[in-house]
Amino acid sequence: MVTAQSITIRFVKNNFIIISLWFLSGLAGSFLNVFIPVSIGKFYELVLHTNSAKGKLFETIGIQLQSLDSFFIFFLLIIILRSLFLFLQQFLTSLVNETFTRDLREMMFEHQLRQTLSSFRTKPAGDYILRYSGDMSSVQKLIGNGIISFASDLFFLIIALTLLSFIQLKVTLVITLAILIGSILYYLLARLLIPAASERRSKKAKLISFISERLNSFFTIKAFNRETPETNSFKKKSLAHFEKSRRFRLLNALNQSLIPVLFFGLLGVSLFYISYLKEHRQLHLQNGEVVTYVLLILYLQSPFKRVLKVSSIWHDASVSFSKILTLLNSEIEIRKNETFAEKRIDKIIFENVSFGYPDSEDVIRNFNFQFQKGNIYILKGNQGTGKSTLLKLILMLYEPRTGHINLGSNSYSDLGPFNVRKKVTLVSDEAPLIGSSVFEAISYSSREDQSEKSLDTLKKFEFALPTEMMDLNFKLTHAAANISKGQRTILSIARALNTGKKIILLDEPFVNLDAKVESGLISLLNEMKDQFIIIIAAHQLPKDILAD
Secondary structure: OOOHHHHHHHHHHHOHHHHHHHHHHHHHHHHHHHHHHHHHHHHHHHHHOOOOOHHHHHHHOOOOOOOHHHHHHHHHHHHHHHHHHHHHHHHHHHHHHHHHHHHHHHHHHHHHHHEOHHHHOOOOHHHHHHHHHHHHHHHHHHHHHHHHHHHHHHHHHHHHHHHHHHHOHHHHHHHHHHHHHHHHHHHHHHOOHHHHHHHHHHHHHHHHHHHHHHHHOHHHHHHOOOHHHHHHHHHHHHHHHHHHHHHHHHHHHHHHHHHHHHHHHHHHHHHHHHHHHHHOOOOOOOHHHHHHHHHHHHHOHHHHHHHHHHHHHHHHHHHHHHHHHHHHOOOEOOOOOOOOOOOOOOEEEEEEEEEEOOOOOEEEEEEEEEEEOOEEEEEEOOOOOOHHHHHHHHOOOOOOOEEEEEEOOEEHHHHOHHHHOOOEEEEOOOOOOOOOEHHHHHOOOOOHHHHHHHHHHHHOOOOOOOHHHHOOOOEOOHHHOOOOHHHHHHHHHHHHHHOOOOEEEEEOOOOOOOHHHHHHHHHHHHHHHHHOEEEEEEOOOOOOOOOO
């Protein structure tokens, strides 16, 4: 089972050097951040020629600043080093972010392509698209802002508070207590955002899914003049998303506006306490130390904000990660031994095979049959009688509820789907063409060494294709939408033949063909039959085909 922990551990192991460099640059940057307000306090002491025991911080770590010249050299060095480490931290943070999301994106895509057909069809395409947009963005924020920046900011706060306590322990204890109280208060208020964020996310997912489904049905919308009703439906869903987003933004704005109130309230309490102790002679601070103290408190503002905001980042990422993990733990096809290379595949055997869809009766019941090489088989029947389902069983896109299927002398259960599909190919409207040219559409790998073979295959269909489409470089749009259905069918058959597989499944191949093209295709199939197992699913049987 894939978990967030296993993904993160694997990522850290594979990118240990980059992550180590990031961590060290973050530590160095946080350390140098503290030195800037401390340096300004030291500058104040040098200008006014004052000194204090606690002002000897630099001397305790081996840095001697006895003159303004030495101070300016040191201060310039601090600025240069801080800029360098800031650059490294920003770059490495981005690099870690991008590397993590690349690995996760590739893992998700590979897993989706290995899903079973039944598992894949449980969600609309829009849900999958969301995984690559909103969810991936939230997970990236988790790595960059929720872990990396949070660790760096936390380290800075610890160093700063330690230094503040070195300067004045009592006031620092008050500040630390105020930070804890403010953080708890902010966290409790942030909890109100969780249901609002979840509702907003749900509406966004439905909106993306609706857009995906309707754009995939563009032809239907045009043909049936559905622009107005579909636009109205979209506006309703868009308004629902807007209302949830507005409520979320309102609560979020309220929450974020509390941060400066908390911080400057903290600053006000600190200054009041310092003045109170000073007035009652309970505090002994030099002017330079007061400057350092106040500046350090001001420097706490940005990391304090980010630390407070991290809970919402963690929540969003947790929800996104749970969605991604649900996908990564969905049912996939298991690849068996991939060395299967039996050349003599002369039959497909069904033994008492039954199949039904979830929560339905069997579509196919106790089917026994042998499909043998050298024959053309017709699966004839009305729509919904199981023709296409039987082809999917042969392709191992579905598995039987009961019974067994053998490929030659090999059991399907031993071979696994990947090995079965090494021997079986399909022509179907459910398997659209992929590629931006005829060559890409009909070749398996689109390698240049496949071009001659692809051209030879294409020449077998000169009777069915216009002259311009006999060029392998002929351009195709998405799913070959710029050519006719009949031409798509012919290219799909060319793709099937180009695989060199000896079992060919054709699902309603004659539906979109005119009489001349149909006649040419039938002649080609009749010529091929001796070397293949050809299985055709059709509700109407062309009279000239030599079906066995």
